[in-house]
Amino acid sequence: MKDESTTRRGFLKGMAGMTAAVAATPALMASGTQKKDNFYGYDEKVVGLVSRIKSAGSLDFNYPDNDSPCKAVMVNGQIKAYSLLCTHKGCPIVYNASKRAFRCPCHFSEFDAELDGQMIIGQATENIPEILVRIDGDKIIAYGVNGLIYGRESNLKG
Amino acid sequence: MGFSINDKLPLPPVGAEKKNVTCEFCIVGCGYTSYKWPKGTSGTPKRNALGVDFTRQQPALSGVWASEQMVNTVRDRDGKEYHVMVIPDANCVVNQGQNSARGGAMAATLYNKSSFTRDRLLDPQVYAGNNLARTTWEDARDLTARVLKKIIDNEGPDQVAFKAFDHGGGGGGYENTWGTGKLFFSAIQTRSAAIHNRPAYNSEVHATREMGIGELNTSYYDTELSDTLFVIGANPYETQTNLYLLHWAKNLQGATVAAKKKEFDKGETAEAARIIFVDPRRTASITNSIELAGRDRVLHLRIKPGTDVTLMNALFTYILEQGWEAKDFIRKHTENFEKTAKANKTSLSDAAKITGLKAEEIKKAAEWIAKPKKSGHRPRTAIFYEKGVIWGIKNYENIASIVNVAILTQSVGRVGTGVCRLGGHQEGYVRPAPPKGMPGRQNLVVIDAEAAQGNYLAFFAWGCNPFVDSIMGERLATSFKRRSDIVKKAMSRNIGADNETMAEAIYRACKYDGGLFFIDVDIYPTFKSEVAHVSFPAATTMEMNLTSMNGERRVRLSEKIVDAPGTAKPDCLIAAEIANALKVLYEKEGNKEMAKRFEGFDWKSEEDAFKDGFAGQGAKMDSQGGPTGTLATYDLLRANGNNGVQNPIVKVSNGKLVGTRRLYTDNKFGTKSGKAMFQPTPQPPIPKQVANQMKKYEFWVTSGRLNEVWQSNYHTSRLPMPSTRWPIAPVPINPADAKAKGIKSGDPVMLYNDYGSVRAVAYVTEETRKGELFMAFGFPNSPVNNIVTDFVDPDTKIPFYKGTAASLRRIGRVEDIAGSMSFKNRV
Numbered sequence: 001m002k003d004e005s006t007t008r009r010g011f012l013k014g015m016a017g018m019t020a021a022v023a024a025t026p027a028l029m030a031s032g033t034q035k036k037d038n039f040y041g042y043d044e045k046v047v048g049l050v051s052r053i054k055s056a057g058s059l060d061f062n063y064p065d066n067d068s069p070c071k072a073v074m075v076n077g078q079i080k081a082y083s084l085l086c087t088h089k090g091c092p093i094v095y096n097a098s099k100r101a102f103r104c105p106c107h108f109s110e111f112d113a114e115l116d117g118q119m120i121i122g123q124a125t126e127n128i129p130e131i132l133v134r135i136d137g138d139k140i141i142a143y144g145v146n147g148l149i150y151g152r153e154s155n156l157k158g
Numbered sequence: 159m160g161f162s163i164n165d166k167l168p169l170p171p172v173g174a175e176k177k178n179v180t181c182e183f184c185i186v187g188c189g190y191t192s193y194k195w196p197k198g199t200s201g202t203p204k205r206n207a208l209g210v211d212f213t214r215q216q217p218a219l220s221g222v223w224a225s226e227q228m229v230n231t232v233r234d235r236d237g238k239e240y241h242v243m244v245i246p247d248a249n250c251v252v253n254q255g256q257n258s259a260r261g262g263a264m265a266a267t268l269y270n271k272s273s274f275t276r277d278r279l280l281d282p283q284v285y286a287g288n289n290l291a292r293t294t295w296e297d298a299r300d301l302t303a304r305v306l307k308k309i310i311d312n313e314g315p316d317q318v319a320f321k322a323f324d325h326g327g328g329g330g331g332y333e334n335t336w337g338t339g340k341l342f343f344s345a346i347q348t349r350s351a352a353i354h355n356r357p358a359y360n361s362e363v364h365a366t367r368e369m370g371i372g373e374l375n376t377s378y379y380d381t382e383l384s385d386t387l388f389v390i391g392a393n394p395y396e397t398q399t400n401l402y403l404l405h406w407a408k409n410l411q412g413a414t415v416a417a418k419k420k421e422f423d424k425g426e427t428a429e430a431a432r433i434i435f436v437d438p439r440r441t442a443s444i445t446n447s448i449e450l451a452g453r454d455r456v457l458h459l460r461i462k463p464g465t466d467v468t469l470m471n472a473l474f475t476y477i478l479e480q481g482w483e484a485k486d487f488i489r490k491h492t493e494n495f496e497k498t499a500k501a502n503k504t505s506l507s508d509a510a511k512i513t514g515l516k517a518e519e520i521k522k523a524a525e526w527i528a529k530p531k532k533s534g535h536r537p538r539t540a541i542f543y544e545k546g547v548i549w550g551i552k553n554y555e556n557i558a559s560i561v562n563v564a565i566l567t568q569s570v571g572r573v574g575t576g577v578c579r580l581g582g583h584q585e586g587y588v589r590p591a592p593p594k595g596m597p598g599r600q601n602l603v604v605i606d607a608e609a610a611q612g613n614y615l616a617f618f619a620w621g622c623n624p625f626v627d628s629i630m631g632e633r634l635a636t637s638f639k640r641r642s643d644i645v646k647k648a649m650s651r652n653i654g655a656d657n658e659t660m661a662e663a664i665y666r667a668c669k670y671d672g673g674l675f676f677i678d679v680d681i682y683p684t685f686k687s688e689v690a691h692v693s694f695p696a697a698t699t700m701e702m703n704l705t706s707m708n709g710e711r712r713v714r715l716s717e718k719i720v721d722a723p724g725t726a727k728p729d730c731l732i733a734a735e736i737a738n739a740l741k742v743l744y745e746k747e748g749n750k751e752m753a754k755r756f757e758g759f760d761w762k763s764e765e766d767a768f769k770d771g772f773a774g775q776g777a778k779m780d781s782q783g784g785p786t787g788t789l790a791t792y793d794l795l796r797a798n799g800n801n802g803v804q805n806p807i808v809k810v811s812n813g814k815l816v817g818t819r820r821l822y823t824d825n826k827f828g829t830k831s832g833k834a835m836f837q838p839t840p841q842p843p844i845p846k847q848v849a850n851q852m853k854k855y856e857f858w859v860t861s862g863r864l865n866e867v868w869q870s871n872y873h874t875s876r877l878p879m880p881s882t883r884w885p886i887a888p889v890p891i892n893p894a895d896a897k898a899k900g901i902k903s904g905d906p907v908m909l910y911n912d913y914g915s916v917r918a919v920a921y922v923t924e925e926t927r928k929g930e931l932f933m934a935f936g937f938p939n940s941p942v943n944n945i946v947t948d949f950v951d952p953d954t955k956i957p958f959y960k961g962t963a964a965s966l967r968r969i970g971r972v973e974d975i976a977g978s979m980s981f982k983n984r985v
Contacts, residue, residue: 040165067215087225089256090218101982106219107256107403108395108446112980118883121442121865121984123399125227125262125879129165148165151216151223153203155165 081131169201181261182328182699185581187708189250189800258399269723279695280724303739304661319350322620326586326706336771337730339589354622357606358955370827376576383574391546396865470559472509482528484568501838538574552842553956571822631943632914642689644673697722714802715795730767904976914944
């Protein structure tokens with residue numbers, strides 16, 4: 001989308017007038033978890049421990065809700081996390097640790113875990129959404145998503 | 159690090175305008191559904207035109223979803239803004255709700271002032287002293303017509319050359335091939351013609367047509383029923399994506415056995431398909447096929463480039479020696495068999511030497527193609543070929559040798575068989591025959607080379623980019639620039655003059671000083687805009703109603719959903735503008751005879767051009783619709799939706815067009831005798847020009863398309879994902895060669911030979927062998943054709959784009975390129 005008023009950023013600036021976006025808001029407010037200073041309305045969530053990912057190599061979690069499987073991986077000494085739903089047709093992508101890339105078993109799209117989820121080859125029209133994480137001590141905290149998760153009109157379901 | 163948080167889509171409200179769109183990109187022609195609704199209105203997650211409850215996560219595969227590239231915001235000519243969504247159509251039999259990386263981004267390609275499509279051409283332009291300046295249609299067409307008239311009257315129409323699309327999909331379609339064809343062949347009557355991606359006006363498949371077999375003779379459904387898929391010089395995962403990922407994948411996985419049992423003879427063995435690839439390169443299609451079918455059901459014949467004919471002749475010979483040929487069919491329905499069998503005789507051991515394959519591999523391929531199945535039935539083999547051989551060492555023999563194998567094994571006309579090109583773009587040909595005196599295929603003029611050498615006074619580049627998609631690109635660009643500058647100087651000297659004075663100055667600069675008047679018709683500015691004197695802005699898919707057919711001859715009406723940007727028009731109406739302007743000039747002069755030639759362009763819309771051409775001409779003209787094309791109307795096609803009708807149309811039944819699934823089911827072929835004709839096909843030698851380059855330069859260089867890049871990269875170089883993925887053309891290089899040259903992935907490199915040079919970015923990978931490079935095709939900022947020789951097959955004038963030699967050197971390191979593209983193995 002190129003039109004700013006239809007992006008989440010635009011909505012938050014109060015430029016939208018989109019009923020879909022408005023409809024999404026009460027749900028969030030009702031949950032009572034939204035803090036004013038949160039990143040674009042995303043909840044912060046502790047998704048795992050740095051020590052654990054260091055030993056296991058990767059870590060599965062759900063974010064921003066339980067219908068959205070994600071994986072955090074250690075690449076080049078950094079923790080990167082991605083949605084596991086292929087942006088082509090929603091099949092669960094599989095991590096190849098030696099290649100540091102995800103591959104979709106349905107239509108063979110591949111995404112580079114070292115390059116923000118860039119599609120290496122494949123039939124998706126978007127790179128794989130990146131789950132934004134920060135580290136607080138040993139805790140890995142997810143705080144946002146960059147890119148629309150497959151199968152949704154909004155990452156924060158209405 | 160991308161950091162535009164962009165995680166919400168607009169949804170079409172119930173009642174949003176809904177239309178059918180056929181994908182504008184590859185030959186497969188997937189069906190899409192568009193939704194359009196006024197900005198400021200919206201559906202809700204629970205209630206919307208998609209009928210989907212977005213408060214729930216959509217399931218994989220069967221879910222309905224729009225990615226961010228599938229929505230856009232447009233402004234129509236009424237000044238109002240609308241949201242547009244274009245998503246794959248689950249009811250279309252071609253793609254069954256699935257998109258490719260290309261088609262899935264169609265909505266994003268629409269003109270939007272605040273997006274990467276903002277540089278669309280909006281109005282006609284005329285060279286005005288130092289650059290192209292926007293002007294009116296009246297002004298641009300008047301100046302163009304005045305120059306053309308002087309050339310036609312004084313030098314003859316052949317001095318007006320044109321290079322244009324002849325196809326379907328975006329930048330094509332029956333409306334537009336008819337409009338342009340009528341302008342150049344009936345009205346101007348020039349024989350100086352070339353097709354968008356090659357330097358002459360020719361077919362890429364003369365051989366199969368002369369052997370009696372049209373090149374698109376099967377259906378996608380039939381490929382679900384094949385026992386063996388035999389693929390030569392093609393990479394369908396990347397270039398015919400949903401044909402491969404839906405129809406072939408199902409067959410390779412054994413998911414169509416039940417359908418086979420229904421369609422096959424009683425008692426006939428029905429199993430999952432096997433697949434054979436002939437390709438010097440390891441491709442994603444091969445890797446994925448192994449995943450789908452298992453290693454023992456995929457055969458990769460990693461052939462030495464340029465030796466396909468030998469392989470085909472060896473297969474032909476071995477099949478014959480085993481007695482696996484279709485004896486009864488050959489006797490009743492073919493000719494020239496004995497002569498061909500004798501001429502093409504090639505032993506497995508000789509073939510192994512020439513092709514670099516093992517005799518065992520060739521034998522195995524022959525078994526899969528022709529050895530009777532367990533039940534004793536002949537295997538149903540579907541044979542597909544594309545640019546790897548079409549643009550190979552010698553176009554005519556390359557294709558003929560493949561068709562020989564098909565006829566020998568009756569791999570045509572039967573359920574599950576076919577011998578077809580896979581195709582690049584869709585098809586959309588209906589044109590008047592070229593004027594009298596147009597030479598036959600052996601004597602066609604190589605227009606681009608002629609123009610580079612100083613021939614012609616005017617040159618139209620219509621919906622194509624000759625400096626990317628022709629032979630010896632660098633020499634061509636240099637020469638056109640030099641000739642264009644001569645005209646520009648003359649125009650600069652006459653700034654402020656009326657169009658008649660300006661036209662006279664242009665004409666004299668062309669006639670006496672070696673200038674070339676260059677007219678550009680396109681949707682975006684490109685390098686050719688820099689040599690243009692007049693430019694006309696065209697409309698494309700979704701901005702006009704457009705009919706085309708896909709690789710199984712399926713014709714659809716792709717509907718207009720938005721207004722074209724600025725004052726841009728469909729190509730057919732641009733042709734009409736120019737024709738009508740010439741008519742006015744001839745009428746003013748009282749030249750009734752010439753004025754009459756330019757009649758018949760009083761079209762108000764593209765539908766008028768459709769009625770005049772595809773639906774109006776029938777067998778009178780060269781039309782893919784044939785005699786029954788006249789049954790088609792926009793209304794009937796619209797009623798058939800994204801499933802359309804397969805050419806040739808048989809009848810209209812209960813308001814529905816009924817077509818033809820597969821051709822040659824009656825064994826009547828397109829030769830005078832009605833018999834399929836074998837052709838002797840000796841192995842062609844390496845052309846002299848190429849051999850010379852091979853002596854001097856160390857790498858064999860072939861080229862081809864990348865999944866994410868379409869044609870001359872006009873849309874895809876702008877779309878966010880492909881433009882980031884491929885900022886310049888990659889050149890896959892084997893690790894051994896890379897090591898020897900001190901090259902790492904991401905290093906800019908230079909490829910050079912006697913014809914020119916080109917820059918690319920090194921991609922170190924096992925997909926190419928030592929001594930062989932594969933460079934991505936179609937990048938205007940790094941066109942591989944700069945280093946392609948001027949060789950064309952003397953029998954068809956089709957270039958050998960896939961074969962040249964060059965040396966390669968490392969330029970250095972550009973960290974931004976190296977750091978922003980993935981260099982991980984794609985195959």
